[in-house]
Amino acid sequence: MHLNDRKQLSHEITPKAVFEARRELIKSAAAGAFGLALAPWFSREALASNPQKLLATTNPNFILKDELTSYKDVTTYNNFYEFGTDKSDPVAYADSLQTRPWTVTIEGLVQKPVTLDIDALLKLAPMEERIYRMRCVEGWSMVIPWDGYSLSKLLNQVQPLGSAKYVEFISLADRKQMPGMKSRIIEWPYREGLRLDEAMNPLTLLTFGLYGEMLPKQNGAPVRLVVPWKYGFKSGKSIVKIRLTEEMPKTSWSQFDAREYGFYSNVNPLVDHPRWSQATERRIGDPKGMFAPKIKTQMFNGYSEQVASMYSGMDLKKFY
Amino acid sequence: MKATIFLLALLPLDRLIWLGFTDGLGANPIEFITRSTGTWALVFLCLTLAMSPLRLITHSIAWIRYRRMLGLLSFFYACIHFGIWLWLDQNFDLIEMLKDVVKRPFITMGFISFVLLIPLALTSTHWAQQKLGRRWMQLHRIVYLIAATVVLHYWWHKAGKNDFDTVTIYAIILLLLLSCRIPFIRKLLSKRSHV
Numbered sequence: 001m002h003l004n005d006r007k008q009l010s011h012e013i014t015p016k017a018v019f020e021a022r023r024e025l026i027k028s029a030a031a032g033a034f035g036l037a038l039a040p041w042f043s044r045e046a047l048a049s050n051p052q053k054l055l056a057t058t059n060p061n062f063i064l065k066d067e068l069t070s071y072k073d074v075t076t077y078n079n080f081y082e083f084g085t086d087k088s089d090p091v092a093y094a095d096s097l098q099t100r101p102w103t104v105t106i107e108g109l110v111q112k113p114v115t116l117d118i119d120a121l122l123k124l125a126p127m128e129e130r131i132y133r134m135r136c137v138e139g140w141s142m143v144i145p146w147d148g149y150s151l152s153k154l155l156n157q158v159q160p161l162g163s164a165k166y167v168e169f170i171s172l173a174d175r176k177q178m179p180g181m182k183s184r185i186i187e188w189p190y191r192e193g194l195r196l197d198e199a200m201n202p203l204t205l206l207t208f209g210l211y212g213e214m215l216p217k218q219n220g221a222p223v224r225l226v227v228p229w230k231y232g233f234k235s236g237k238s239i240v241k242i243r244l245t246e247e248m249p250k251t252s253w254s255q256f257d258a259r260e261y262g263f264y265s266n267v268n269p270l271v272d273h274p275r276w277s278q279a280t281e282r283r284i285g286d287p288k289g290m291f292a293p294k295i296k297t298q299m300f301n302g303y304s305e306q307v308a309s310m311y312s313g314m315d316l317k318k319f320y
Numbered sequence: 321m322k323a324t325i326f327l328l329a330l331l332p333l334d335r336l337i338w339l340g341f342t343d344g345l346g347a348n349p350i351e352f353i354t355r356s357t358g359t360w361a362l363v364f365l366c367l368t369l370a371m372s373p374l375r376l377i378t379h380s381i382a383w384i385r386y387r388r389m390l391g392l393l394s395f396f397y398a399c400i401h402f403g404i405w406l407w408l409d410q411n412f413d414l415i416e417m418l419k420d421v422v423k424r425p426f427i428t429m430g431f432i433s434f435v436l437l438i439p440l441a442l443t444s445t446h447w448a449q450q451k452l453g454r455r456w457m458q459l460h461r462i463v464y465l466i467a468a469t470v471v472l473h474y475w476w477h478k479a480g481k482n483d484f485d486t487v488t489i490y491a492i493i494l495l496l497l498l499s500c501r502i503p504f505i506r507k508l509l510s511k512r513s514h515v
Contacts, residue, residue: 077347085481088346140348185482256482275424275480282350282408290340290349293411 054209055127056147062130066283069142071211073285078218079136080237081185082171082178089180090218096177097238099222108168108244111159118222122208124157125149129212130205135267135301137231139294141281146226147209152200160196160244167199168192168249169225170241186252192236193249193263194227195310203228203306229303231265262320266311267301271320325386329393332360333400350408357401362470364394366493369467373500376509388444391463395441402434426476433469436462464501467494 080090083097102118116124127147135141155167173189175181181188198204205226208215215221220237227235233253243249253261260274269279280294300307311319336353339345345352371387374380410417421431440460443449449456471494474487499505 073347081481085483087348140351183483260480275426275476277420282348284347290345291408293408 052214054147054212054214056129056209056212057126059128059130062128062132064131064133064143066131066133066143067287068131069144069283069285074142074144074210075216075218077284079138079232080180080218080220081183082173082180082188082190082238083218084180085183085185091216093179094217096179097172097217097221098177099217099238102222102240104223104240104242106154106158106242106244109161109164109246110244111161112157114158121154121206121223125153127208132205132226132228133301134226134228134232135281135297137233137261137265137273137278139276139278139281140284141295141297142284145211146205146207147212148205148207148226150202151204151206151225152202154206154242155200155244158244163246164244165196166245166248167194167196168241168243168245169194169236169239170243171236172238172240186256189240190236191249191252192225192234193251194234196244197310198227198307201307201310203303229267229300229307231267233261234265264311264316264319266307266316266320267297268299268316268320269297270299271317322386322389326389326393329364329390332356332397350404354401354404357397357404358474361394361397361401362474362490364390364397365463365467365470366490366497368394369463369494369497373497373509376500376506379510392441392444395437398434398437402430426473426479429469429473429476433466433473436466436469440466464498467498470494 076091077087078090079087080094083090083093100118103115104118104121105113105115107113126149128149129145129147131143131145133141134144169192171190171192172178173181194204205228207220207224207226208222210216210219215224220235220239223239224237225235225239248263251261251263253265254263267278272278278297281297282294283292286292286295298304336345336356339352340349368387368390371383371390374383406412406417410420420427422428440462443452443456443459452459471487471491474490475484478484478487500509
Protein backbone atom coordinates (compact mmCIF):
# COMPACT_ATOMS: atom_id res chain seq x y z
CA MET A 1 0.00 0.00 0.00
CA HIS A 2 1.29 3.43 -0.91
CA LEU A 3 0.77 5.31 2.26
CA ASN A 4 1.54 8.64 0.68
CA ASP A 5 -0.98 8.12 -2.09
CA ARG A 6 -3.84 10.26 -0.86
CA LYS A 7 -6.38 9.00 -3.33
CA GLN A 8 -5.96 5.43 -2.37
CA LEU A 9 -6.10 6.23 1.29
CA SER A 10 -9.40 8.01 1.04
CA HIS A 11 -10.88 4.82 -0.36
CA GLU A 12 -9.90 2.97 2.72
CA ILE A 13 -11.27 5.39 5.21
CA THR A 14 -14.34 3.94 6.86
CA PRO A 15 -17.43 5.93 5.95
CA LYS A 16 -18.57 8.07 8.84
CA ALA A 17 -21.95 6.42 9.22
CA VAL A 18 -20.49 2.94 9.34
CA PHE A 19 -17.86 4.07 11.76
CA GLU A 20 -20.41 5.58 14.09
CA ALA A 21 -22.56 2.51 13.85
CA ARG A 22 -19.59 0.40 14.90
CA ARG A 23 -18.81 2.73 17.75
CA GLU A 24 -22.40 2.47 18.91
CA LEU A 25 -22.15 -1.30 18.68
CA ILE A 26 -18.94 -1.44 20.67
CA LYS A 27 -20.40 0.90 23.25
CA SER A 28 -23.51 -1.22 23.69
CA ALA A 29 -21.41 -4.35 23.87
CA ALA A 30 -19.23 -2.75 26.50
CA ALA A 31 -22.30 -1.79 28.47
CA GLY A 32 -23.28 -5.41 28.47
CA ALA A 33 -26.48 -4.70 26.60
CA PHE A 34 -26.18 -7.65 24.30
CA GLY A 35 -29.34 -9.11 22.86
CA LEU A 36 -32.08 -6.55 22.66
CA ALA A 37 -29.96 -3.48 21.96
CA LEU A 38 -27.77 -5.20 19.40
CA ALA A 39 -30.39 -7.12 17.50
CA PRO A 40 -31.39 -4.22 15.26
CA TRP A 41 -27.80 -3.74 14.15
CA PHE A 42 -27.33 -7.32 13.16
CA SER A 43 -30.58 -7.90 11.37
CA ARG A 44 -33.02 -5.08 10.97
CA GLU A 45 -34.85 -7.05 8.31
CA ALA A 46 -35.03 -10.21 10.33
CA LEU A 47 -36.27 -8.21 13.29
CA ALA A 48 -39.14 -6.81 11.28
CA SER A 49 -40.41 -10.25 10.46
CA ASN A 50 -39.50 -11.77 13.79
CA PRO A 51 -39.95 -9.19 16.54
CA GLN A 52 -39.02 -9.91 20.10
CA LYS A 53 -41.52 -12.10 21.85
CA LEU A 54 -42.99 -11.11 25.14
CA LEU A 55 -44.12 -13.88 27.43
CA ALA A 56 -47.56 -13.11 28.74
CA THR A 57 -50.36 -15.14 30.25
CA THR A 58 -53.85 -14.61 28.91
CA ASN A 59 -56.07 -12.96 31.47
CA PRO A 60 -59.44 -14.75 31.11
CA ASN A 61 -61.28 -11.70 32.47
CA PHE A 62 -60.40 -9.70 29.41
CA ILE A 63 -61.37 -11.82 26.46
CA LEU A 64 -63.79 -10.31 23.96
CA LYS A 65 -66.18 -11.77 21.43
CA ASP A 66 -65.17 -9.03 18.97
CA GLU A 67 -62.86 -10.15 16.21
CA LEU A 68 -59.28 -8.96 16.67
CA THR A 69 -58.02 -6.17 14.44
CA SER A 70 -55.19 -7.50 12.28
CA TYR A 71 -51.60 -6.95 13.41
CA LYS A 72 -51.02 -5.08 10.16
CA ASP A 73 -53.82 -2.58 10.76
CA VAL A 74 -52.87 -2.12 14.42
CA THR A 75 -49.28 -1.31 13.45
CA THR A 76 -49.79 0.79 10.31
CA TYR A 77 -52.73 3.05 11.18
CA ASN A 78 -51.60 5.14 14.12
CA ASN A 79 -51.87 8.56 15.68
CA PHE A 80 -48.48 9.45 17.12
CA TYR A 81 -47.97 13.10 16.24
CA GLU A 82 -44.33 13.13 17.32
CA PHE A 83 -43.77 11.30 14.03
CA GLY A 84 -46.28 13.21 11.89
CA THR A 85 -50.03 13.79 11.73
CA ASP A 86 -50.81 11.29 8.98
CA LYS A 87 -51.91 7.84 10.12
CA SER A 88 -49.19 6.32 7.97
CA ASP A 89 -46.43 8.59 9.34
CA PRO A 90 -45.62 6.72 12.57
CA VAL A 91 -44.85 3.41 10.86
CA ALA A 92 -42.81 5.27 8.24
CA TYR A 93 -40.77 7.45 10.60
CA ALA A 94 -40.72 5.90 14.07
CA ASP A 95 -37.67 3.86 13.16
CA SER A 96 -35.50 6.65 14.57
CA LEU A 97 -36.93 6.19 18.06
CA GLN A 98 -34.33 4.78 20.45
CA THR A 99 -36.13 2.54 22.90
CA ARG A 100 -33.00 1.36 24.74
CA PRO A 101 -31.70 2.45 27.12
CA TRP A 102 -34.98 3.74 28.56
CA THR A 103 -35.99 4.82 32.01
CA VAL A 104 -39.26 5.92 33.56
CA THR A 105 -39.20 8.34 36.48
CA ILE A 106 -42.03 8.21 39.01
CA GLU A 107 -42.09 11.36 41.11
CA GLY A 108 -44.27 13.92 42.83
CA LEU A 109 -46.54 13.08 45.73
CA VAL A 110 -45.20 9.60 46.51
CA GLN A 111 -43.37 8.05 49.45
CA LYS A 112 -40.73 6.44 47.29
CA PRO A 113 -39.90 8.34 44.13
CA VAL A 114 -37.88 6.18 41.78
CA THR A 115 -36.36 5.97 38.33
CA LEU A 116 -36.77 2.52 36.83
CA ASP A 117 -34.97 1.00 33.90
CA ILE A 118 -37.21 -0.58 31.27
CA ASP A 119 -35.86 -4.04 32.15
CA ALA A 120 -36.81 -3.52 35.78
CA LEU A 121 -40.28 -2.38 34.71
CA LEU A 122 -40.74 -5.44 32.50
CA LYS A 123 -40.06 -7.65 35.52
CA LEU A 124 -42.05 -5.67 38.07
CA ALA A 125 -45.21 -7.78 37.76
CA PRO A 126 -46.39 -10.81 35.79
CA MET A 127 -47.14 -9.94 32.17
CA GLU A 128 -50.78 -10.43 31.18
CA GLU A 129 -52.40 -10.50 27.77
CA ARG A 130 -55.66 -8.56 27.70
CA ILE A 131 -57.92 -7.96 24.75
CA TYR A 132 -59.31 -4.43 24.85
CA ARG A 133 -61.47 -2.36 22.57
CA MET A 134 -59.73 0.85 21.53
CA ARG A 135 -61.97 3.76 20.52
CA CYS A 136 -60.33 6.77 18.90
CA VAL A 137 -61.92 10.19 19.41
CA GLU A 138 -61.94 10.49 15.61
CA GLY A 139 -64.67 7.86 15.34
CA TRP A 140 -62.89 4.61 14.57
CA SER A 141 -62.06 1.62 16.73
CA MET A 142 -59.93 -1.50 16.96
CA VAL A 143 -59.73 -4.64 19.10
CA ILE A 144 -56.19 -5.21 20.33
CA PRO A 145 -54.47 -7.90 22.41
CA TRP A 146 -52.17 -5.89 24.66
CA ASP A 147 -49.43 -7.23 26.94
CA GLY A 148 -48.79 -5.54 30.26
CA TYR A 149 -49.96 -5.30 33.84
CA SER A 150 -52.20 -2.99 35.86
CA LEU A 151 -50.63 0.40 36.46
CA SER A 152 -51.74 0.05 40.09
CA LYS A 153 -48.99 -2.55 40.61
CA LEU A 154 -46.38 0.12 39.88
CA LEU A 155 -48.18 2.89 41.78
CA ASN A 156 -48.54 0.70 44.87
CA GLN A 157 -44.76 0.23 44.96
CA VAL A 158 -44.07 3.96 45.04
CA GLN A 159 -46.85 4.53 47.59
CA PRO A 160 -48.89 7.61 46.68
CA LEU A 161 -49.26 10.18 49.47
CA GLY A 162 -52.68 11.04 50.83
CA SER A 163 -52.51 14.41 49.08
CA ALA A 164 -52.08 12.85 45.62
CA LYS A 165 -55.26 13.29 43.55
CA TYR A 166 -54.07 13.01 39.96
CA VAL A 167 -51.45 11.22 37.90
CA GLU A 168 -49.70 12.92 35.00
CA PHE A 169 -48.05 10.94 32.19
CA ILE A 170 -45.30 12.57 30.17
CA SER A 171 -44.12 11.16 26.88
CA LEU A 172 -40.66 11.41 25.38
CA ALA A 173 -39.96 14.63 23.48
CA ASP A 174 -36.71 14.53 21.56
CA ARG A 175 -36.50 16.43 18.29
CA LYS A 176 -33.56 14.33 17.14
CA GLN A 177 -35.62 11.16 17.24
CA MET A 178 -39.05 12.54 16.47
CA PRO A 179 -39.34 14.33 13.13
CA GLY A 180 -43.01 15.23 13.68
CA MET A 181 -42.09 17.57 16.52
CA LYS A 182 -41.14 20.33 14.11
CA SER A 183 -44.81 21.03 13.48
CA ARG A 184 -46.45 23.12 16.16
CA ILE A 185 -49.69 21.19 16.56
CA ILE A 186 -49.55 20.66 20.27
CA GLU A 187 -47.20 21.74 23.00
CA TRP A 188 -44.51 19.14 23.52
CA PRO A 189 -43.89 17.00 25.43
CA TYR A 190 -47.18 15.15 25.06
CA ARG A 191 -48.87 15.13 28.45
CA GLU A 192 -51.86 13.16 29.60
CA GLY A 193 -53.48 12.60 32.96
CA LEU A 194 -55.91 10.58 35.02
CA ARG A 195 -57.58 10.97 38.36
CA LEU A 196 -55.79 8.76 40.92
CA ASP A 197 -58.75 6.37 41.23
CA GLU A 198 -58.84 6.04 37.42
CA ALA A 199 -55.12 5.32 37.39
CA MET A 200 -55.58 2.70 40.13
CA ASN A 201 -58.48 1.01 38.35
CA PRO A 202 -57.39 -2.54 37.42
CA LEU A 203 -58.36 -1.87 33.78
CA THR A 204 -55.67 0.78 33.39
CA LEU A 205 -52.85 -1.11 31.78
CA LEU A 206 -49.16 -0.28 31.76
CA THR A 207 -48.39 -1.78 28.39
CA PHE A 208 -45.20 -3.20 26.90
CA GLY A 209 -46.41 -5.27 23.99
CA LEU A 210 -49.17 -6.28 21.62
CA TYR A 211 -49.92 -9.59 19.96
CA GLY A 212 -47.36 -11.19 22.28
CA GLU A 213 -44.50 -9.07 21.00
CA MET A 214 -42.65 -6.03 22.29
CA LEU A 215 -44.50 -2.85 21.29
CA PRO A 216 -43.60 -1.69 17.80
CA LYS A 217 -42.15 1.81 17.91
CA GLN A 218 -45.15 3.34 16.13
CA ASN A 219 -47.40 1.98 18.87
CA GLY A 220 -45.54 3.76 21.67
CA ALA A 221 -42.53 1.59 22.51
CA PRO A 222 -41.14 0.68 24.90
CA VAL A 223 -43.87 1.47 27.41
CA ARG A 224 -47.26 3.14 27.11
CA LEU A 225 -50.57 3.41 28.85
CA VAL A 226 -53.84 1.82 27.74
CA VAL A 227 -57.04 3.19 29.28
CA PRO A 228 -59.74 1.33 27.35
CA TRP A 229 -62.84 3.24 28.52
CA LYS A 230 -61.43 6.59 27.38
CA TYR A 231 -60.70 7.91 23.90
CA GLY A 232 -57.36 6.69 22.62
CA PHE A 233 -55.49 9.96 23.03
CA LYS A 234 -55.75 9.58 26.82
CA SER A 235 -53.34 6.65 26.57
CA GLY A 236 -49.91 8.25 26.34
CA LYS A 237 -47.15 6.56 24.35
CA SER A 238 -43.40 6.18 24.95
CA ILE A 239 -43.75 7.36 28.54
CA VAL A 240 -40.70 8.72 30.39
CA LYS A 241 -42.26 10.31 33.45
CA ILE A 242 -45.18 9.61 35.77
CA ARG A 243 -45.96 12.38 38.24
CA LEU A 244 -48.48 12.34 41.07
CA THR A 245 -50.05 15.69 41.78
CA GLU A 246 -52.72 17.40 43.83
CA GLU A 247 -53.90 19.67 40.99
CA MET A 248 -55.53 18.42 37.82
CA PRO A 249 -52.68 18.25 35.29
CA LYS A 250 -52.85 20.31 32.11
CA THR A 251 -53.10 17.80 29.30
CA SER A 252 -51.87 18.40 25.76
CA TRP A 253 -55.15 18.05 23.88
CA SER A 254 -57.29 20.02 26.27
CA GLN A 255 -54.69 22.77 26.08
CA PHE A 256 -55.05 22.62 22.31
CA ASP A 257 -58.82 23.01 22.52
CA ALA A 258 -60.57 22.45 25.84
CA ARG A 259 -63.98 22.54 24.16
CA GLU A 260 -63.12 19.63 21.89
CA TYR A 261 -61.04 17.54 24.27
CA GLY A 262 -61.93 17.44 27.94
CA PHE A 263 -59.80 16.09 30.77
CA TYR A 264 -62.01 13.06 31.31
CA SER A 265 -62.71 12.15 27.67
CA ASN A 266 -64.59 9.00 28.61
CA VAL A 267 -66.03 7.23 25.60
CA ASN A 268 -69.62 8.48 25.56
CA PRO A 269 -72.02 8.11 22.62
CA LEU A 270 -74.25 10.83 24.10
CA VAL A 271 -71.65 13.59 24.14
CA ASP A 272 -70.64 14.67 20.65
CA HIS A 273 -67.36 16.09 19.60
CA PRO A 274 -68.12 19.64 18.36
CA ARG A 275 -67.20 18.63 14.83
CA TRP A 276 -68.69 15.15 14.62
CA SER A 277 -71.03 12.73 16.34
CA GLN A 278 -69.68 10.12 18.77
CA ALA A 279 -72.77 7.89 18.56
CA THR A 280 -71.19 5.43 16.14
CA GLU A 281 -67.75 4.24 15.15
CA ARG A 282 -66.11 2.57 12.21
CA ARG A 283 -64.47 -0.71 13.19
CA ILE A 284 -61.14 -0.94 11.40
CA GLY A 285 -60.94 -4.12 9.32
CA ASP A 286 -64.59 -4.89 10.03
CA PRO A 287 -65.09 -8.61 9.21
CA LYS A 288 -68.31 -7.61 7.41
CA GLY A 289 -66.16 -5.96 4.77
CA MET A 290 -65.12 -2.56 3.57
CA PHE A 291 -68.63 -1.17 3.18
CA ALA A 292 -69.89 -2.43 6.53
CA PRO A 293 -72.07 0.11 8.33
CA LYS A 294 -70.65 1.84 11.38
CA ILE A 295 -71.31 0.18 14.72
CA LYS A 296 -72.91 1.76 17.79
CA THR A 297 -70.48 3.22 20.29
CA GLN A 298 -71.00 1.89 23.82
CA MET A 299 -71.02 3.91 27.01
CA PHE A 300 -67.52 3.81 28.51
CA ASN A 301 -66.58 1.78 25.43
CA GLY A 302 -68.43 -1.18 26.95
CA TYR A 303 -66.59 -1.07 30.29
CA SER A 304 -69.40 0.44 32.38
CA GLU A 305 -69.41 -2.47 34.80
CA GLN A 306 -65.81 -1.82 35.77
CA VAL A 307 -65.71 1.99 35.70
CA ALA A 308 -69.17 3.61 35.88
CA SER A 309 -69.13 3.74 39.70
CA MET A 310 -66.16 6.11 39.62
CA TYR A 311 -68.36 8.75 37.98
CA SER A 312 -71.61 8.29 39.90
CA GLY A 313 -73.25 11.65 40.57
CA MET A 314 -71.11 13.41 37.98
CA ASP A 315 -72.69 15.25 35.06
CA LEU A 316 -70.82 13.59 32.21
CA LYS A 317 -72.04 16.23 29.76
CA LYS A 318 -70.26 18.83 31.84
CA PHE A 319 -67.21 16.74 32.70
CA TYR A 320 -66.60 15.39 29.22
CA MET B 321 -57.61 15.72 -27.09
CA LYS B 322 -60.84 15.83 -25.14
CA ALA B 323 -60.98 12.04 -24.98
CA THR B 324 -57.41 11.90 -23.69
CA ILE B 325 -58.14 14.39 -20.92
CA PHE B 326 -61.28 12.48 -20.04
CA LEU B 327 -59.41 9.19 -19.74
CA LEU B 328 -56.63 10.80 -17.72
CA ALA B 329 -59.22 12.35 -15.43
CA LEU B 330 -60.64 8.94 -14.66
CA LEU B 331 -57.26 7.62 -13.49
CA PRO B 332 -57.85 8.67 -9.87
CA LEU B 333 -61.03 6.58 -9.89
CA ASP B 334 -59.27 3.66 -11.60
CA ARG B 335 -56.59 3.87 -8.96
CA LEU B 336 -59.13 3.65 -6.15
CA ILE B 337 -60.78 0.62 -7.75
CA TRP B 338 -57.41 -1.02 -8.33
CA LEU B 339 -56.32 -0.37 -4.73
CA GLY B 340 -59.67 -1.67 -3.53
CA PHE B 341 -59.13 -5.01 -5.21
CA THR B 342 -55.49 -5.32 -4.17
CA ASP B 343 -55.96 -4.49 -0.48
CA GLY B 344 -54.16 -1.19 -0.98
CA LEU B 345 -56.57 1.27 0.62
CA GLY B 346 -55.04 0.87 4.08
CA ALA B 347 -56.69 0.22 7.41
CA ASN B 348 -59.53 2.67 6.85
CA PRO B 349 -60.56 2.31 3.17
CA ILE B 350 -63.67 4.48 3.49
CA GLU B 351 -61.70 7.38 4.90
CA PHE B 352 -59.16 6.91 2.10
CA ILE B 353 -61.83 7.00 -0.62
CA THR B 354 -63.65 9.95 0.94
CA ARG B 355 -60.48 12.02 1.22
CA SER B 356 -59.17 11.04 -2.19
CA THR B 357 -62.39 11.90 -4.04
CA GLY B 358 -62.70 15.15 -2.09
CA THR B 359 -59.21 16.15 -3.11
CA TRP B 360 -59.84 15.32 -6.76
CA ALA B 361 -63.09 17.27 -6.81
CA LEU B 362 -61.06 20.23 -5.58
CA VAL B 363 -58.29 19.68 -8.13
CA PHE B 364 -60.81 19.65 -10.98
CA LEU B 365 -62.47 22.76 -9.58
CA CYS B 366 -59.09 24.52 -9.73
CA LEU B 367 -58.52 23.28 -13.29
CA THR B 368 -61.99 24.47 -14.32
CA LEU B 369 -61.29 27.91 -12.93
CA ALA B 370 -57.90 27.99 -14.66
CA MET B 371 -59.36 27.85 -18.17
CA SER B 372 -60.51 31.47 -18.41
CA PRO B 373 -57.21 32.96 -17.20
CA LEU B 374 -55.37 30.68 -19.63
CA ARG B 375 -57.55 32.00 -22.42
CA LEU B 376 -56.69 35.57 -21.48
CA ILE B 377 -52.99 34.91 -21.25
CA THR B 378 -52.62 32.80 -24.39
CA HIS B 379 -55.26 34.56 -26.48
CA SER B 380 -56.52 31.16 -27.47
CA ILE B 381 -60.16 30.28 -27.03
CA ALA B 382 -59.33 26.55 -27.15
CA TRP B 383 -59.17 26.31 -23.36
CA ILE B 384 -62.84 27.07 -22.97
CA ARG B 385 -63.67 23.87 -24.80
CA TYR B 386 -62.38 21.85 -21.84
CA ARG B 387 -64.02 23.92 -19.15
CA ARG B 388 -67.36 22.15 -19.08
CA MET B 389 -65.82 18.70 -18.99
CA LEU B 390 -63.49 19.67 -16.16
CA GLY B 391 -66.36 21.17 -14.22
CA LEU B 392 -68.41 18.04 -14.65
CA LEU B 393 -65.47 15.92 -13.53
CA SER B 394 -65.24 18.01 -10.38
CA PHE B 395 -68.96 17.37 -9.84
CA PHE B 396 -68.45 13.66 -10.53
CA TYR B 397 -65.81 13.30 -7.81
CA ALA B 398 -67.89 15.48 -5.48
CA CYS B 399 -70.80 13.07 -6.02
CA ILE B 400 -68.72 10.09 -4.92
CA HIS B 401 -67.34 12.10 -1.99
CA PHE B 402 -70.85 13.12 -0.88
CA GLY B 403 -72.40 9.74 -1.70
CA ILE B 404 -69.93 7.78 0.43
CA TRP B 405 -70.56 10.14 3.32
CA LEU B 406 -74.33 9.92 2.94
CA TRP B 407 -74.22 6.15 2.71
CA LEU B 408 -71.50 5.05 5.12
CA ASP B 409 -71.42 7.93 7.58
CA GLN B 410 -75.10 8.86 7.62
CA ASN B 411 -76.58 5.51 6.57
CA PHE B 412 -78.98 7.38 4.22
CA ASP B 413 -80.73 8.88 7.23
CA LEU B 414 -81.74 12.25 5.79
CA ILE B 415 -82.95 13.70 9.10
CA GLU B 416 -79.69 12.81 10.84
CA MET B 417 -77.79 14.15 7.86
CA LEU B 418 -79.54 17.52 7.97
CA LYS B 419 -78.97 17.72 11.73
CA ASP B 420 -75.26 17.27 11.10
CA VAL B 421 -75.31 19.83 8.31
CA VAL B 422 -76.86 22.44 10.60
CA LYS B 423 -74.77 21.61 13.64
CA ARG B 424 -71.27 21.36 12.23
CA PRO B 425 -69.79 24.23 10.21
CA PHE B 426 -67.30 22.03 8.39
CA ILE B 427 -70.09 19.80 7.13
CA THR B 428 -72.28 22.84 6.42
CA MET B 429 -69.64 24.17 4.04
CA GLY B 430 -69.18 20.85 2.29
CA PHE B 431 -72.90 20.43 1.90
CA ILE B 432 -73.41 23.96 0.53
CA SER B 433 -70.62 23.37 -1.97
CA PHE B 434 -72.21 20.17 -3.21
CA VAL B 435 -75.73 21.60 -3.42
CA LEU B 436 -74.48 24.63 -5.34
CA LEU B 437 -72.67 22.43 -7.82
CA ILE B 438 -75.92 20.69 -8.79
CA PRO B 439 -77.56 23.56 -10.76
CA LEU B 440 -74.27 24.24 -12.48
CA ALA B 441 -73.98 20.62 -13.59
CA LEU B 442 -77.62 20.54 -14.70
CA THR B 443 -77.29 23.69 -16.81
CA SER B 444 -73.98 22.70 -18.35
CA THR B 445 -75.49 21.64 -21.69
CA HIS B 446 -75.38 23.80 -24.83
CA TRP B 447 -79.14 23.77 -24.84
CA ALA B 448 -79.36 25.24 -21.34
CA GLN B 449 -76.65 27.73 -22.15
CA GLN B 450 -78.60 29.06 -25.15
CA LYS B 451 -81.91 28.93 -23.36
CA LEU B 452 -80.64 30.90 -20.36
CA GLY B 453 -78.67 33.43 -22.35
CA ARG B 454 -77.19 36.13 -20.14
CA ARG B 455 -78.61 34.57 -17.03
CA TRP B 456 -76.43 31.50 -17.66
CA MET B 457 -73.32 33.60 -17.08
CA GLN B 458 -74.77 35.04 -13.91
CA LEU B 459 -75.79 31.61 -12.64
CA HIS B 460 -72.40 30.10 -13.29
CA ARG B 461 -70.66 32.83 -11.33
CA ILE B 462 -71.79 30.77 -8.32
CA VAL B 463 -68.63 28.79 -8.91
CA TYR B 464 -66.68 31.65 -7.28
CA LEU B 465 -68.75 31.19 -4.14
CA ILE B 466 -68.20 27.43 -4.31
CA ALA B 467 -64.45 28.00 -4.39
CA ALA B 468 -64.79 29.81 -1.06
CA THR B 469 -67.09 27.29 0.63
CA VAL B 470 -64.90 24.40 -0.52
CA VAL B 471 -61.79 25.96 0.99
CA LEU B 472 -63.63 26.60 4.25
CA HIS B 473 -64.83 22.98 4.29
CA TYR B 474 -61.29 21.73 3.86
CA TRP B 475 -59.87 24.32 6.27
CA TRP B 476 -62.18 23.43 9.12
CA HIS B 477 -61.62 19.76 8.47
CA LYS B 478 -57.89 20.28 8.95
CA ALA B 479 -58.31 22.58 11.94
CA GLY B 480 -58.48 19.56 14.24
CA LYS B 481 -54.85 18.78 13.62
CA ASN B 482 -53.72 22.37 13.15
CA ASP B 483 -52.33 21.13 9.89
CA PHE B 484 -52.99 23.80 7.27
CA ASP B 485 -50.10 23.21 4.86
CA THR B 486 -51.99 21.51 2.04
CA VAL B 487 -55.18 23.49 2.36
CA THR B 488 -53.19 26.74 2.30
CA ILE B 489 -51.72 25.78 -1.06
CA TYR B 490 -55.19 25.17 -2.50
CA ALA B 491 -56.49 28.39 -0.95
CA ILE B 492 -53.68 30.39 -2.58
CA ILE B 493 -54.25 28.75 -5.96
CA LEU B 494 -57.97 29.49 -5.82
CA LEU B 495 -57.33 33.03 -4.64
CA LEU B 496 -54.99 33.63 -7.58
CA LEU B 497 -57.47 32.13 -10.02
CA LEU B 498 -60.31 34.23 -8.63
CA SER B 499 -58.27 37.41 -8.67
CA CYS B 500 -57.78 36.89 -12.41
CA ARG B 501 -61.49 37.79 -12.63
CA ILE B 502 -60.98 41.26 -11.18
CA PRO B 503 -61.44 43.63 -14.18
CA PHE B 504 -58.19 45.48 -13.54
CA ILE B 505 -56.13 42.28 -13.39
CA ARG B 506 -58.07 40.85 -16.32
CA LYS B 507 -56.98 43.74 -18.48
CA LEU B 508 -53.42 43.43 -17.31
CA LEU B 509 -53.33 39.72 -18.16
CA SER B 510 -54.64 40.13 -21.70
CA LYS B 511 -52.47 43.18 -22.37
CA ARG B 512 -49.25 41.60 -21.23
CA SER B 513 -49.63 38.79 -23.69
CA HIS B 514 -49.80 41.21 -26.63
CA VAL B 515 -46.10 41.95 -26.21
